[in-house]
Amino acid sequence: MEPLVPQTDTSFLSGLASFHNSPHFSDVTIRLLDAFSEPVYSLHAHKLVLSAHSQIFANIFNEELQQRWAPVIDIHDDDPTAFLAMLEYMYSGSYSIPASTSSSRSSSPTGSAEVDISATDLIFHTRLHALATTYAIPTLQNLCARNFALASTPPKSPFPTPTWFTAVELHYTLLCPSSSLSSLMIDTLDPLSLAIARQIYSNRTVLLRASLEARAMLRELLVRFPQLGADVTGEARRAWKESPRGGTLIACKGCRRWVVACVAEAMICWRCGEGVVGGIPNEARDGDKK
Numbered sequence: 001m002e003p004l005v006p007q008t009d010t011s012f013l014s015g016l017a018s019f020h021n022s023p024h025f026s027d028v029t030i031r032l033l034d035a036f037s038e039p040v041y042s043l044h045a046h047k048l049v050l051s052a053h054s055q056i057f058a059n060i061f062n063e064e065l066q067q068r069w070a071p072v073i074d075i076h077d078d079d080p081t082a083f084l085a086m087l088e089y090m091y092s093g094s095y096s097i098p099a100s101t102s103s104s105r106s107s108s109p110t111g112s113a114e115v116d117i118s119a120t121d122l123i124f125h126t127r128l129h130a131l132a133t134t135y136a137i138p139t140l141q142n143l144c145a146r147n148f149a150l151a152s153t154p155p156k157s158p159f160p161t162p163t164w165f166t167a168v169e170l171h172y173t174l175l176c177p178s179s180s181l182s183s184l185m186i187d188t189l190d191p192l193s194l195a196i197a198r199q200i201y202s203n204r205t206v207l208l209r210a211s212l213e214a215r216a217m218l219r220e221l222l223v224r225f226p227q228l229g230a231d232v233t234g235e236a237r238r239a240w241k242e243s244p245r246g247g248t249l250i251a252c253k254g255c256r257r258w259v260v261a262c263v264a265e266a267m268i269c270w271r272c273g274e275g276v277v278g279g280i281p282n283e284a285r286d287g288d289k290k
């Protein structure tokens with residue numbers, strides 16, 4: 001993992017990391033409660049560190065100061081493992097994937113567990129990104145998005161895997177409620193949406209030639225989450241502006257709407273998920289039918 005701070009700051013960072021969940025100078029205890037309001041974890045934290053990272057925490061502590069509450073903060077409904085990783089990040093600038101995630105992945109009944117090994121981490125990066133969005137920590141959002149892309153970008157990793165589809169579905173499912181919480185994110189694309197859009201757009205040929213199952217999953221995602229198609233279209237527009245290669249308007253055979261297809265380039269309609277045969281030479285078209 002690349003350092004997130006200049007190297008001169010490493011002694012400060014390692015000093016800071018030693019305060020992670022330490023009672024020394026701790027001025028707040030964070031209790032994570034499960035659905036039955038039973039505490040799952042109790043953690044020593046420092047208001048200054050949490051407030052420096054997150055305005056949401058700063059607001060919580062401000063309210064607490066005004067109302068003279070006990071220095072214990074109860075957190076309901078948040079994902080405990082992701083929350084622990086978020087605190088780890090706040091003190092150390094990085095996070096680790098909990099062991100429970102790795103043990104659950106090995107219990108996969110199929111032999112494909114080995115292939116999908118880093119992809120299972122995608123779910124964790126996605127959950128942590130959602131939490132970072134809720135608590136308005138953009139640097140952690142960026143790190144999660146980068147780790148997500150690293151763990152699922154070909155040729156280093158297989159693409160697209162079933163877990164990748166699950167992670168994308170999870171991301172867009174979690175995006176709706178959290179984006180209304182954090183008003184900062186409304187107009188700008190969050191880092192994980194951007195990473196996914198880039199991944200899909202730059203691997204569109206791979207997706208177009210993927211198995212029927214994978215194509216069906218992509219189509220389902222595009223239909224269920226129009227925002228996904230809009231994000232990929234935005235990425236396509238950005239890429240096109242960077243190096244215009246021309247293009248022609250073609251009616252999509254799936255939804256009959258007009259889409260821009262580049263010459264000699266296979267593409268997917270991001271509105272309905274159908275394959276659009278653009279200006280592809282005839283022999284390539286015949287080859288696809290075999």
Ligand SMILES: [Zn+2]
Pocket residue numbers: 252253254255256257269270271272273274
């Ligand atoms: Zn279409």
